[in-house]
Amino acid sequence: MERTLRAAAVVEAVSxxxxxxxxxxxxxxxxxxxxxxxxxxxxxxxxxxxxxxTSATGTxxxxxxxxxxxxLAVRRLTPGD
Numbered sequence: 319m320e321r322t323l324r325a326a327a328v329v330e331a332v333s334x335x336x337x338x339x340x341x342x343x344x345x346x347x348x349x350x351x352x353x354x355x356x357x358x359x360x361x362x363x364x365x366x367x368x369x370x371x372t373s374a375t376g377t378x379x380x381x382x383x384x385x386x387x388x389x390l391a392v393r394r395l396t397p398g399d
Contacts, residue, residue, distance in 0.1 A: 327388025330360035334385040364388035
């Protein structure tokens, strides 16, 4: 389950960067049509996976931050970082 969180966190962050670059440069509708749902799905996966993995409130609210929340949650869950 932790691998799922890591993968979803990376997809969430990368897709947000791609969407923002697209909006501020060429605004290609195909990128928006594919990237928007991908980002939203990854965001929801991060939230649900974090809820299933931990009961720590600090980790849960970090996961709810759009874009970087998954990376923050992974960092909080990984011991030794």
